[in-house]
Amino acid sequence: DADVTQTPRNRITKTGKRIMLECSQTKGHDRMYWYRQDPGLGLRLIYYSFDVKDINKGEISDGYSVSRQAQAKFSLSLESAIPNQTALYFCATSNPGQGANGYTFGSGTRLTVV
Amino acid sequence: AQSVTQLGSHVSVSEGALVLLRCNYSSSVPPYLFWYVQYPNQGLQLLLKYTTGATLVKGINGFEAEFKKSETSFHLTKPSAHMSDAAEYFCAVSDFSGGGADGLTFGKGTHLIIQP
Numbered sequence: 001d002a003d004v005t006q007t008p009r010n011r012i013t014k015t016g017k018r019i020m021l022e023c024s025q026t027k028g029h030d031r032m033y034w035y036r037q038d039p040g041l042g043l044r045l046i047y048y049s050f051d052v053k054d055i056n057k058g059e060i061s062d063g064y065s066v067s068r069q070a071q072a073k074f075s076l077s078l079e080s081a082i083p084n085q086t087a088l089y090f091c092a093t094s095n096p097g098q099g100a101n102g103y104t105f106g107s108g109t110r111l112t113v114v
Numbered sequence: 115a116q117s118v119t120q121l122g123s124h125v126s127v128s129e130g131a132l133v134l135l136r137c138n139y140s141s142s143v144p145p146y147l148f149w150y151v152q153y154p155n156q157g158l159q160l161l162l163k164y165t166t167g168a169t170l171v172k173g174i175n176g177f178e179a180e181f182k183k184s185e186t187s188f189h190l191t192k193p194s195a196h197m198s199d200a201a202e203y204f205c206a207v208s209d210f211s212g213g214g215a216d217g218l219t220f221g222k223g224t225h226l227i228i229q230p
Contacts, residue, residue, distance in 0.1 A: 033217045040123060042204060042220040058217065090158065092217070103148075103208075103218065107157040 023091030120221035137205035
């Protein structure tokens, strides 16, 4: 099993629908992140969480919300999806105690909003 | 605040030629620097990283990068390109300061094209 698992892998949804992307990890890391990848823009940070009670907005949080249900689970929600949220979404974890070795990425969720 | 600039959104080289992908960064603290590769329809794979110590870092698949503090650069090179190197490459920086969003800050990516 992968260390960081994202579900679903692919999703097509309609404008205005609520959708949740899920991320679970077996790394035991405290820190978790959601990134969005758009062609020509690289990856941009949406939200990050240092632990279950510590959630913070990233660079592009508008239109998104998150929930850290447990140390191992970090979900991203689009309350009312719009077409410009069509993108590839990555979840990541890190453990600062491991220094630069600590980042682990999931395989990504490709979301299309029509 | 940190930032990363990757020069050239697309780079084309011939098979067997030198690969050079450029990355410049800005950081208020000593940075940790990374190169990631993304093959079509796949996730991110770590190529190499610089934390401290030796400034020339060797990674997987024959890639290496050199940290040059005076130039704030971390360019990625490979002596001889292979068709399988065709992919998107991302440079990223982290300060691991723990005081804020210590997530990675990514460049916009460079698409490497290998000509036969």
